[in-house]
Amino acid sequence: MKGKFITIEGPDGAGKTTQVKKIYEYLTSRGRKVLVTREPGGTALGEKLREVLLSLAGESPVPEAEALIYAASRAQLIKNVISPALLRGTYVLCDRFVDSSLAYQGWARGLGIEEILGINRWFIGELWPDLTILLDIDPEVSLKRLERARDRLEKETLEFHKRVREGFLKVREIFPERIVAVDASRSPEEVFDRISAYIRKML
Numbered sequence: 079m080k081g082k083f084i085t086i087e088g089p090d091g092a093g094k095t096t097q098v099k100k101i102y103e104y105l106t107s108r109g110r111k112v113l114v115t116r117e118p119g120g121t122a123l124g125e126k127l128r129e130v131l132l133s134l135a136g137e138s139p140v141p142e143a144e145a146l147i148y149a150a151s152r153a154q155l156i157k158n159v160i161s162p163a164l165l166r167g168t169y170v171l172c173d174r175f176v177d178s179s180l181a182y183q184g185w186a187r188g189l190g191i192e193e194i195l196g197i198n199r200w201f202i203g204e205l206w207p208d209l210t211i212l213l214d215i216d217p218e219v220s221l222k223r224l225e226r227a228r229d230r231l232e233k234e235t236l237e238f239h240k241r242v243r244e245g246f247l248k249v250r251e252i253f254p255e256r257i258v259a260v261d262a263s264r265s266p267e268e269v270f271d272r273i274s275a276y277i278r279k280m281l
């Protein structure tokens with residue numbers, strides 16, 4: 079049996095990592111084998127690219143280079159981790175995927191959603207998520223949740239983060255069959271209640 083591919087998306091601090099843990103527990107308690115991974119990262123090369131992308135030190139990539147580095151990390155993750163796991167029948171739970179590139183680089187950076195889709199379609203092929211959970215929240219609220227030092231993207235202006243949210247909502251309109259939005263301003267338990275309803279439908 080082929081596994082299912084679930085991605086979780088949203089602005090910085092929306093609560094993705096918190097919900098990934100809850101989804102993992104939910105799926106494993108129902109007998110599914112689950113692999114949790116993240117973007118950028120999830121492979122040795124991807125984790126090095128993550129450092130390059132999020133570091134505040136040194137030269138920042140120009141938007142086009144930024145889009146391509148995220149794409150490179152994703153291509154490596156798909157070929158070496160996600161695709162083999164799905165073929166083994168494992169469920170894959172990924173903290174961010176292509177929709178982050180569409181919202182951050184395509185919309186917020188202004189490179190164009192269609193342009194970023196074009197680059198990513200080249201190597202994603204048929205491997206689109208079965209379900210994408212978009213944690214929708216005002217970045218003014220979500221950024222306040224981050225207590226640790228902010229990385230390069232998190233240090234962008236509030237205007238940028240507002241465009242990111244707007245970008246995610248536009249991407250949801252493009253892919254209504256796989257993306258569901260959940261109000262992430264509620265408590266972690268309430269957010270998970272909504273998410274689990276969508277996951278139950280998919281199982």
Ligand SMILES: Nc1ncnc2c1ncn2[C@@H]1O[C@H](COP(=O)(O)OP(=O)(O)OP(=O)(O)O)[C@@H](O)[C@H]1O
Pocket residue numbers: 088089090091092093094095096097223224225262263264265266267269
């Ligand atoms: N629903 C929630 N309400 C209030 N606080 C929350 C909620 N969910 C998570 N948090 C808290 O907000 C902070 C960020 O949560 P988390 O790391 O899960 O978000 P994230 O979306 O993965 O962040 P990032 O984009 O930085 O990876 C943590 O301190 C976490 O405990």
Ligand SMILES: Cc1cn([C@H]2C[C@H](O)[C@@H](COP(=O)(O)O)O2)c(=O)[nH]c1=O
Pocket residue numbers: 090116117118148174175176178179180182183231232
């Ligand atoms: C996959 C992806 C991510 N980003 C941004 C979004 C975040 O600011 C960081 C990742 O950090 P997190 O703590 O894991 O959320 O990178 C992006 O701009 N484009 C992408 O494709």
